[in-house]
Amino acid sequence: MYLKKINLVNYKNFEAEAFEFNTKINCFVGSNGVGKTNVLDAIYHLAFTKGYFNAIAVQNIKHHKEFFVIEGVFNLNEREEHINCSVKKGQKKVIKRNGKEYEKLSEHIGLIPVVIISPNDTNLISEGSDLRRKFMDSVIAQSDKSYLQNLIHYNKVLSQRNALLKYFASNHTFDALNIEVYNQQLVEVGNQIYQKRKSFTEKFTPIFKKRYHHISNAVESVSFGYKSQLEKSDFNELLQKNLEKDRVLQYTSVGIHRDDLLYSIGDYPIKKFGSQGQQKTYLIALKLAEFDLIKLQSKKTPILLLDDIFDKLDENRVSKIVDLVNDDNFGQIFITDTHAERTENVIKKTNQSYKMFQLS
Numbered sequence: 001m002y003l004k005k006i007n008l009v010n011y012k013n014f015e016a017e018a019f020e021f022n023t024k025i026n027c028f029v030g031s032n033g034v035g036k037t038n039v040l041d042a043i044y045h046l047a048f049t050k051g052y053f054n055a056i057a058v059q060n061i062k063h064h065k066e067f068f069v070i071e072g073v074f075n076l077n078e079r080e081e082h083i084n085c086s087v088k089k090g091q092k093k094v095i096k097r098n099g100k101e102y103e104k105l106s107e108h109i110g111l112i113p114v115v116i117i118s119p120n121d122t123n124l125i126s127e128g129s130d131l132r133r134k135f136m137d138s139v140i141a142q143s144d145k146s147y148l149q150n151l152i153h154y155n156k157v158l159s160q161r162n163a164l165l166k167y168f169a170s171n172h173t174f175d176a177l178n179i180e181v182y183n184q185q186l187v188e189v190g191n192q193i194y195q196k197r198k199s200f201t202e203k204f205t206p207i208f209k210k211r212y213h214h215i216s217n218a219v220e221s222v223s224f225g226y227k228s229q230l231e232k233s234d235f236n237e238l239l240q241k242n243l244e245k246d247r248v249l250q251y252t253s254v255g256i257h258r259d260d261l262l263y264s265i266g267d268y269p270i271k272k273f274g275s276q277g278q279q280k281t282y283l284i285a286l287k288l289a290e291f292d293l294i295k296l297q298s299k300k301t302p303i304l305l306l307d308d309i310f311d312k313l314d315e316n317r318v319s320k321i322v323d324l325v326n327d328d329n330f331g332q333i334f335i336t337d338t339h340a341e342r343t344e345n346v347i348k349k350t351n352q353s354y355k356m357f358q359l360s
């Protein structure tokens with residue numbers, strides 16, 4: 001699978017721009033702020049129906065314009081796929097596949113697998129559990145359609161239950177039967193999501209460890225774990241036990257929406273005890289393992305977006321990445337860098353075909 005070309009209209013800093021790509025390596029070079037990352041984000045947008053850096057659609061419209069359009073032509077299983085994403089102020093986002101509009105944007109997820117490695121990924125360690133859940137959800141959803149539908153359903157019921165708890169509190173009333181209806185739905189869908197997250201962790205962990213050790217040559221042991229309240233307790237019992245607390249808090253305090261991923265190095269959380277280099281390696285290994293797992297499960301080779309990575313990595317890690325690119329395992333790759341010469345020197349070593357795009 002590869003992206004043949006893309007057209008951008010009023011997308012972030014681009015007014016009207018078209019790019020035709022190499023099937024293997026594409027490098028965007030130029031000074032800070034010229035829009036290199038924006039091109040990667042546009043590609044991400046075509047895969048995930050939203051931007052990686054700013055999920056608020058209208059903020060991706062070029063300043064003082066009313067709409068944006070991203071059009072991409074992909075080669076997928078030797079067939080052309082035209083994906084069109086457009087946003088107009090005040091209207092809902094429209095995604096079309098070969099001219100036909102999706103009723104639900106979520107139906108599109110998984111058609112074009114993409115993995116991005118970016119300096120922004122440090123949030124996956126430093127920020128709250130919601131980003132880590134999103135990471136896990138995005139890996140699973142790219143090769144499991146029913147997972148995303150379950151997740152959307154769970155979140156809808158959860159917000160209805162929360163609204164009901166608020167209503168009870170502000171009206172000094174309570175109806176146990178009403179709550180029970182939501183509990184049953186949460187338990188049914190929540191248990192399915194829990195099982196899928198658990199099985200994801202079992203498959204992902206050995207792949208991740210292999211990637212970590214390959215990039216770092218490290219002797220230290222790393223681990224990747226999944227933490228859920230459902231591990232030790234039955235979900236229904238948890239909801240019953242915490243009902244009084246939920247009524248006081250006016251939101252649902254237990255469930256798979258509280259799950260987290262545990263990243264450790266030598267038995268200690270990497271956030272507090274990992275060096276910067278170890279954290280970077282951990283993040284790259286996470287993303288490469290995401291690549292491997294999606295490829296394994298979806299039988300499609302994801303497009304790899306490498307944002308600014310040469311700037312952030314030492315030579316040793318860069319040469320490891322070059323080794324990886326040389327590996328037949330990889331498909332199409334997009335790279336951004338401020339130094340044209342440095343990138344071209346690194347890319348030449350791969351003996352792969354490539355195209356350089358100088359932005360200004």
Ligand SMILES: Nc1ncnc2c1ncn2[C@@H]1O[C@H](COP(=O)(O)OP(=O)(O)OP(=O)(O)O)[C@@H](O)[C@H]1O
Nearest residue numbers: 012013032033034035036037038059060061062063
């Ligand atoms: N909605 C928007 N309208 C117009 N310009 C925008 C919009 N959103 C972002 N930009 C512009 O896009 C530019 C940033 O682009 P991008 O992040 O792709 O740069 P870059 O080339 O990757 O830079 P760096 O090398 O610093 O990472 C900035 O100049 C920013 O002002």
